[in-house]
Amino acid sequence: MFLGTTSCRFDAYPTLLAKDGVVDVQTVDFSGETINLTGKWEFYWNEFLDPKGNSPEHKSYLSVGVPWFSQENEDGEEYPSFGFGTYRLTVILPNSDSNEEPFALSVPALHSAYKIFVNGELVAENGTTSTTQEFHRPSFHTKIIPLMVVSNKLDLVIHISNFSHKYAGIHGLIRLGKLQNIIHIWNVNFTMSWIIMIFMTFLAIYHALVFFINRSEKNALRMSFVYLGILILSSTLMETRILYNLLSDEFSIPLFRFSRIGFVLVLYFGGYIVLNMPQMRFFKRMLIFLKIYALIFLFVVMFTPVSHLADISFCFEILSGAFVILGLLSVSLALYFHRKESRLYFFSLLLAIIGGLIDILLIANPTFGYRPLGLVSLYLFIFPQTLGVTFGLVRVYKRSESLSKELYKRKEALEKKVKARTLELEKANRWKANFVSLISHDLRSPLNSVNQILDVIDFSFSETTAEEKKKFLEICKTGVTQSLRMLEQLLDVSRFDAFGTKLIQSQFCVNELLNEIIESVEPLATLKGIRIQKETPIQAEIIADRTLIGEVFKNILTNSIKYSYLNSEVWIGLSYKGKWLSVEIRDRGLGMSEEQIHRLTGEETIKSLPGTAGERGTGLGLQLCNNILEAHFGKLRIKSVLGVGSSFEISLSKSTKSVLLVDDSGNFRSDLAEVMRRNQWIVIEAGNGEEALSHLSRITPSLIITDLHMPGMNGISLIHEWEGRRHTNQKIPIILISSDAPLSGGDKFLEEEGLETIVSAYLSKMYKAEDLCQQIESILE
Template identity: 85%
Template sequence: MILRVFFSSIQKYFSDLLIFCSYPLILIFILLGTTSCRFDAYPTLLAKDGVLDVQNVDFSGETINLTGKWEFYWNEFLDPRGESPEHKSYLKVGVPWFSQENEDGEGYPSFGFGTYRLTVLLPESTYEKESYALLVPVLHSAYRIYANGELVAENGTLAKTAEKHRPSFHSKIIPLKSDSKKLDLVVHISNFSHKYAGIHGLIRFGKLQNIIHTWNVNFTVSWIIMIFMIFLAIYHALVYFINRSERNALRMAFVYLGILILSSTLIETRILFNLFSDDYCIPLFRFSRVGFVLVLYFGGYIVLNMAQMRFFKRILFLLKLYAFSFLFVSLFTPVPYLSKILFYFEFMSVIFVALGLLSVSLALYFQRKESRLYFFSLFMAIIGGLIDLFLVANPNFGYRPMGLISLYLFIFPQTLGVTLGLVRVYKRSESLSKELYKRKEALEKKVKARTLELEKANRWKANFVSLISHDLRSPLNSVNQILDVIDFSFSETTEDEKKKFLEICKTGVTQSLRMLEQLLDVSRFDAFGTKLIQTRFSVNDLLNEIIESVEPLATLKGIRIEKDTPIQAEIIADRTLIGEVFKNILTNSIKYSYLNSEVWVSVSYKGKWLSVEIRDRGLGMSEEQIHKLSGEENIKSMPGTAGERGTGLGLQLCTNILEAHFGKLRIKSVLGVGSSFEISLSKSTKSVLLVDDSGNFRSDLAEVMRRNQWIVIEAGNGEEALSHLSRITPTLIITDLHMPGMNGISLVHEWEGRRHQNQKIPIILISSDAPLSGGDKFLEDEGLETIVSAYFSKMYKAEDLCQQIESTLD
């Protein structure tokens, strides 16, 4: 058995470890499998001092990046046919010029103009010559390219001033003549509109057919990605319209819309820019930032909500303010200031990325739903972004930056999460249908059981009333007969006889009044159990009051009542009925105790229970008598040690009261020695006011919560709940939304208006109309988000709903 448990635990450990590792393994495989981060050919071929030697490169199936250091001349447009000046500077390509320094250690500004120059030593071809070509990405932000002194491409309007400059973000294939062993490239660039200036992307060089093939592959992949983004955006929108509780699906639709905009404007092929003329360059640039805002806001909203903490809800407000500011700046800032301001906005967005990682990390710690998937997706996206920053700063490594691949690593797992959520909803719907059918069967069984209980209760009441009527009639008949005798022979009766007759009458009336009190207590019981009026009170104070009330009875028999109450115990219960239990048992102990003996009363804690024990030295009982007392059979009371008589129903009344409080009564007795009565009550002060007009739902949830050590106070409507709240302050209030008379929202507002400042009680709203998840929106619409802690569906099982309620409080 021990070995079986050991191997079972080992198997579970490895299973959990495999599940935990599956997410990063999947993401790593995606990362390694993408072709957008492939290793470029000949990574060691770097331009040195403006010269790139590719004489030994086989261009039959390869293309190369023109990386390394090119000659660079700041604020000069060199003559493409002339020789290089003696004053030379060298600058790395693939990196914007503003991030580099000249030989004097001074940085270049973003806005300005300059000339790049590179000499490429070509291989000697032994076969029929083929044309070479350049694949030129966006060179920020207007340029002219000269090959061996001839103008081969122009993009935008090149100028030395911002007034005449006109940017262009087109990418091009430029065929070259191949009748020379050397290629002299001169690139004039001017920039007055973008933060990143110069040869920021990598120019690819190779045979024309290979360049065209590379372009076609990139172009096709870009369109596939864009079509896929459109499909995913529509898919998530449909998921939301199918299940309105999946608000994250709608947010993901906007995220994919933003990715679609970014893919069409930022991917190397620059599809939108290539489709329109340069007149639309700046509007399209602004439009691309709209995509950035959509991804930042809606993606951030999802991850920041994962931790379900108030701190991140405040951060969401800042994110909303930041996103609207970003959008406003993107659309309305003048062009000369646009790139610089947007650069700082993009840089500050890193703060929200870091907060998002913190949120999903806390969600992972608290084991929130889908937290593991989100954590690794965001973590891998951040790692991809850091790798991109490194590769952009060091293009000589030969790897191409991943670009939007890092963003795909973040959003695809979220799509998986939304899809799994939708699958869970359908499975939940199916299980709910089955559950409804089971509940219907269970309800039928409960109706039959309740009918039997009602018949049992009516039979018990009928027997009780019959017995009370019999026992009540006897002493009253005796009193009536004695009064007739006194009235008939009043003048002949001596004073001593009159006093004796009056004592007999007083005893009979007293006994009748006690029977009436018991009858009134029993009237608190109905077919559905006891109507409890629960308050929080001190058990010691109640016992002192009961002992004081029965002290005269004990004194007549010379019985001493000894108290042992070392603890100050408080419970939540019906004080009157619990007092009746204490009084009834204590009275019985005095009744059956020997003259001049003792009765002991003690209070102590035993585990989860508060124990009140009452012991006497008296007649005692046999096992058979104890069994009859705890059964349903009506028994005739035995006379006390001084001839006292009773109904025999006192202990049955006590048992019913304790059952209503989920308490217990244990009896131990030895004939001729005495008896011990132990009353066990729950010591929990964790109380809940459960308000619902559905008796079946309320009783099911109350039963589960009581098993979890909750003191449950039930109310059928808002008015009854307020009546309870006037007497007791529970730990929690759970109320149904729809109730006749005063509904749940009215109850909440009424209680908020009545309560004292220090009476802050968590409130949970429940309803059959509530979504299975995402009830925060309803609370916000009703203005209850600061008053009500949660809004849950009644469609959950009572056990699941109780678990959600307790997790919310934790």
């Protein structure tokens, strides 16, 4: 379509210019060529010459293809737009016989009414010519005029009157050639004009549909109006003047007004798109001026009397160039700030402006032999915008397709999670059913130790010294105290529910916890003569549930003592291994086979073997340890040799990079938490603001991520509450997330809440968990 409508081409024989009202075309091969009748014609201002008479002695010459109002007479004065006159040209034709195909003229709209005489005979009339405005009737039809020439000389006289248009006289170019060639050119132009109009109609509908498909693409709706304006301009201003040719002369002035409406549509909606690109306050103010200007222009076009319409609308068209310059500045700044599609808009607008300047030059100098670009310059500007809107639609489609796939994957993941949650519920129920056994397992060892010491005291009470009695009583008191503390911790049954083990995390020193655990099992070790050797060269701090991790240490240390030989040794070591903190407990005792290890760490309840001193157990200790370590994303490794002993290695994350994740959506929270844990974050989860504040009373995380909308205490209230409670030195980065948040921007409400300096970022939950985690880490960096 672009190539077919390109009118910037080299015209045949550009050097055959009329001089002093005469043009000699005897050398032209009209069998395949047509020529434009350009150059200097005779011109008689405010005169209608007798077409059969000779030319008067007083002659003026005027260039055709250029309106007479832009040219000067012999006195150096410019002709006014309104008036009448006569053009005259003598064409010397090649010798021909009567059997040759006749010549024809292709006549564009000559502004704005005319009569054409050939060799003194009237051959065409358009509108009503008159010496006064009262009787003048404009017409903008285009015509093909066959010429029955009987000689090799053509005397062409044209009477033109104009009282309705700024551009007066022979503004277009009259083409001369053989009838079939003229008809062929006419058909090509006529066909291409219809193709352009159909194409513009299609594009207008297409952009309107894009907007209705995706209401966020407001530029698509604006482009729909731009194409509607171009459709109006194409149907009224192109050489074929399709609407004018379809309707009678009574519609000339309404169609003239209609064409200016098309200009207003293109100016306003095209300018709105361009001026809005850099998103700067100055250009947004200019949009207000553009709207006012367009409305005034529209009012002028619709209601100004015909006598003033041409001059006033011409002034508005010239002033519109200011918005074109503003548009170029706007897209230049958008290009500088790397706005979306700014490069495409910049070069397209620049090419359109260059095309417009070339048109002005060619219209002023029609003898160059080139035809103006016309609407082609406008196409250079609008097509990139269509591409931009289309690419935006493609991106929306791909995004929708991606979201559909993501929803399907999440549906599958949700089904898997439901199954997993069901298994966890069953597992939790099993834990609750065996909770009494767990309590008895953990309480039996220290109470048995106390019982055995009391038996010793009772058996040899009279032989035991007061110092030894006091020592034994202190051991018994310590054992009972530890048992009561353990009972108080373990009786919190609510910590084992359908969602696994609830963690109350805090930052603590592992060395101190190990000392407490060793102290609590000391009575049991003393009775068997077992020495506990500790090798902890480092001071390690971790973030975890101190009570539950202590249960793991105690359980494994108790088992090591239980299955160690009398008068042997239990070794405890603390070290760093890569990203993990390793706590290793080794004993010299019965040991285990691979099958026993597999059964002990599995979920099946088994009967525990008695210890080296006949101690009994439930077999649930290692299962409890695995459950607790899984909740901490820790690991338990067991190595054992029958008859030699066993080694238990507990691996915990040494990272203190912690995040408090607050969200009432369990699925979203668990997905994001899992990704962050893979990135070495220690994640503390909370389902609402109150639970989050409870965590913050025990631990100060490295980061707080909170949902905006939550039942009860929402994200804004949580942040305000925390800011009121925190100490001066407890400055924690806070990231706010929401499913309502746009993919970029949209955080102006933070200023209203006074949180713009507190909240580091406001992010959308529509991102994948991996992408959201990456954004969070980039913000913190």
